[in-house]
Amino acid sequence: RSTSVKYERVLLKLSGESFTGERGFGTDSGAVSYMAQQIKNICELGVETAIVVGGGNILRGWEAESEGMDRSTADYAGMLATIINALALQDSLERHHGLEVRTQSAITVQQIAEPYIRRRAIRHLEKGRVVIFAGGTGNPFMTTDTAAALRSIEIEAKVLLMAKNNVDGIYEADPNLFPDAAKIDFLTHQEALERRLRIMDATALSLCMDNDLPIIVFDLFETGSIEKIIAGDPLGSVVAS
Numbered sequence: 001r002s003t004s005v006k007y008e009r010v011l012l013k014l015s016g017e018s019f020t021g022e023r024g025f026g027t028d029s030g031a032v033s034y035m036a037q038q039i040k041n042i043c044e045l046g047v048e049t050a051i052v053v054g055g056g057n058i059l060r061g062w063e064a065e066s067e068g069m070d071r072s073t074a075d076y077a078g079m080l081a082t083i084i085n086a087l088a089l090q091d092s093l094e095r096h097h098g099l100e101v102r103t104q105s106a107i108t109v110q111q112i113a114e115p116y117i118r119r120r121a122i123r124h125l126e127k128g129r130v131v132i133f134a135g136g137t138g139n140p141f142m143t144t145d146t147a148a149a150l151r152s153i154e155i156e157a158k159v160l161l162m163a164k165n166n167v168d169g170i171y172e173a174d175p176n177l178f179p180d181a182a183k184i185d186f187l188t189h190q191e192a193l194e195r196r197l198r199i200m201d202a203t204a205l206s207l208c209m210d211n212d213l214p215i216i217v218f219d220l221f222e223t224g225s226i227e228k229i230i231a232g233d234p235l236g237s238v239v240a241s
Ligand code: UDP
Pocket: 014, 015, 016, 017, 053, 054, 055, 056, 057, 059, 060, 061, 062, 074, 075, 076, 077, 078, 079, 081, 082, 135, 136, 137, 138, 139, 140, 141, 142, 143, 144, 145, 146, 147
């Protein structure tokens, strides 16, 4: 194992939005391939890598609800959306980047993914396989951010890496709306919760706080960013106790 690795096991959260790339909807092969390459780069450093994928590029439960759909049904559809993204990423990782991947889903889709089995996921990681967790938590009224926090804790990841595609960390206000907003390099979980900085939802954040799980928010689409984080370089924004 490389000595420059600060985190031996990580969980990377990829939002659905990061799958859309230039296309603006659905999954864009260029964006997926770029993300797969970043994952490969850290795997080659010996980092055990698990991934939770979002589904917001295809369907968000609360959005569908606002258009008249039953919330639980919409949320289940959202969970299915994450499986579509997981398959796209799995395909790119395996066929174009030569990695071994196992996708585990929180809702049963046995023809296309393993069911989520914690000990089996850990075994895959130990064998150097990338594990993609699809289907969120398997429960409506939850988010894939909560799934990311939950799975991180379950597999004892050293850090939860929250990948962004339009911002390089946590800001006092949305930097796309307020260009003068200051970046926050470090804050505690408690501060993040109190200041409602929209890093992730409160359920996810409090799970991280209660279990002492550090979070790093960073721009995955900034060249080399994930490898720098793995090496312990101060990049992005850190939430820790
Ligand atoms: N979802 C859910 N339970 C979960 C995870 C996700 O019901 O545990 C649904 C929810 O409707 C959500 C959608 O799946 O809007 C897509 O996930 P999310 O919005 O978290 O994806 P992201 O914002 O990361 O793209």
